[in-house]
Amino acid sequence: MGTNGRTDHTERPDDRGYGPGWDELRAKTLRRDGYACRRCGADDRTLQAHHVVPRSAGGPDELENLVTVCRPCHGVIHQSNRAFDDVRDDAPLFPDRTAPAPVARMRTPDDQCCSRCGGERADPTELVAWTDPTDAASGSETDHETLCKPCAGLVLEAEPACTRDGLTGNHEFSTHELTRRRTDASVRPSLFASPAVAIRREPRGARERLVDDTPLRFLVNHRGVRWATLAVVCYVLLMVVLVP
Secondary structure (H helix, E strand, O other), X not given: OOXXXXXXXXXXXXXXXXXXXXXXXXXXXXXXXOOOXXXXXXXXXXXXEEEOOOHHHOOOOOHHHEEEEEHHHHHHHOOOOHHHOOOHHHOOOOOOOOOOXXXXXXXXXXXXXXXXXXXXXXXXXHEEEEEOOEOOOOOOEOOEEEXXXXXXXHHHHHOOOOOHHHEEOOOOXXXXXXXXXXXXXXXXXXXXXXXXXXXXXOOOHHHHHHHHOOOHHHHHHOHHHHHHHHHHHHHHHXXXXXXO
């Protein structure tokens, strides 16, 4: 082990590819982080040292590149690693609000997107979860629906089964905040929204009536379609200029 928590890479690695100093470096990481998971705060689970920059991408075995996580939260970070399949669902849906960015992830990639509008929210504090909603048509329950705050405000207002007590997050939020932001929710839900949250609101103003409440919304609101449309327009203009 070199100075400043750096592993001497000239030492012979073990079967996992780590040098002989790894156990000491892992112990230093856990001690620095107070023997608690930096994603969820748990201190009663198996703790592991996670590489912020993966070793496969050249991330070094250094204290500055390591963060303590419990095994379930480690599985949240490594979605494709099947070795964590047995514990991944034990991790909380939301990361702790004090979690550092490298580990502040929702339990699954889909949970980072609003179940109603489909919009992705990188900041977990912009999301709330409606826990154990029931599908009125089938009577079946789901674990949760993830909602951005505007959509949560709309669902809270329009769906009697959704109550403030049924909403949770990793931060403080009020009914007033959600109600205030409900007008920012899209007029229509996404095509993939579950029945429990597929609520349509009445359009306000000409733009919402002519664009957001018609098929034009796919052209205007989808980034990929906008770029494709721009490319076609530029191509047509180029042909007009070049062709005599």
